[in-house]
Amino acid sequence: MSDRITVAIDGMGGDNAPSMIVSGIGIAAKSNPDVKFLLFGDERRILPLLERYPMAKAVCETRHTTDFVTNDDKPTAALRGAKNSSMRLAINAVADGEATAVVSAGNTGALMAIATIVLKTLPGISRPAIASSFPTQSGDSVMLDLGANVECDANNLVQFAVMGEVYARNELGLKQPSIGILNVGVEGLKGNDSVKEAANILKNSNLPIEFFGFVEGDDIGKGTVDVIVTDGFTGNIALKTAEGTAKMIAFFLKDALTSSILAKIGALLARPAIERFRA
């Protein structure tokens, strides 16, 4: 392995793979000229695409396989069968030390299951989590889990808190990120047993973290805390609800702004500002 960072890519995972994947590598290559990519997938489909993206071609090494995981595969089936799927081989590349990270836009459940078995989790962490950072009224926050684990006990939530804190310090650059557990109220007696027990553990632990307590759904947009901890069922639905609400508002706003000549002129004048806001 050279000094350059190598990222293993599942070339066949996700909607519009492999063309979307190759096009994505082209974009990534522009902003990360030092990164090398190991691209796993069907070379009969990938090689012609690379011809169209010379920037991607220059930093890509392809590895041929015809097997791939579909979105309908059960995670357990993807794990036990398909030992030569593009997803499996990309994950193996990290285990073998050929790559330092792996990216797949494919079946999330399969990715989590295979990665957990092949790469293992860190000591003290029993389940992986899906995390994402997003803008709020007061800076960026990170939320996890967003769907890897539909059912979580208190220990899972405590471990997500620890992982989220590390992410917020390293990726968001925060010195002492605050952590909240997503709940249906901020009072101690609200919620299910998992969130209540997790809050108790975090409150009474000697972990060097700043535990804020419970937060509610509207605290996500407010940015009340830097790290929002939740189970994968609730987190996935909260994230998609937020996306759906934003789309609905854009829909109504567009409707309102084209409802009269005056509004249209107004929208035209305000357009550069609105475009900046959307970006």
Place this chain on the structure above:
Amino acid sequence: MSDRITVAIDGMGGDNAPSMIVSGIGIAAKSNPDVKFLLFGDERRILPLLERYPMAKAVCETRHTTDFVTNDDKPTAALRGAKNSSMRLAINAVADGEATAVVSAGNTGALMAIATIVLKTLPGISRPAIASSFPTQSGDSVMLDLGANVECDANNLVQFAVMGEVYARNELGLKQPSIGILNVGVEGLKGNDSVKEAANILKNSNLPIEFFGFVEGDDIGKGTVDVIVTDGFTGNIALKTAEGTAKMIAFFLKDALTSSILAKIGALLARPAIERFRA
């Protein structure tokens, strides 16, 4: 009981009670001149307020009690103690046939617990649910449960589906409302056991309802279905996440629209349209 509808009101429940409650009765009296109100609470505080709202006074009968349920009371404590709380007496008024409905802005858990014991649920319905209707890209939808039951089994969800369907037909005026269960994916293998089992029951039942299947968080804003069924934990967080997202977008949009002279002029011209959209 006269021919007029009588609504029992918990005068001491909610933030800024009783003044907000009395002011609310004044507003309700204007648009519902045929409704009579039975107002339960501390007359030393309520009677002076009614002097300030003569429209409310004209349609209100007060019942004095000094006991009330606070937001910090556990539902079980509110149920067993405080037999003369304003909330309890308002609910009793429905049980006694003095009123046809009861309204409280107070402790939701206590309201649900007391109402369930005093008024019981309909035959075949084991738990009450909190429902709310809201605008979507394609008409109004109703979602339940929004927080009455933090943990729900498949039967609870099936019962919520039936109640939501009745609500959508009667309150939203829909002839054949479609029903979806909120989940982390639309495929049958996604989600926890409760949603999977509830979907199976609804799919194979002979109920005269239109079961759509699973919907995701972003389907709420799209209006994919008319009735969204979920447990109270997820529903409460989804609802508040949507509210928080809307507020965050308004915050960023205001920022963008005041970022330059041109944007300010544009915002001014588009203002009537935007105001209509917000209403």
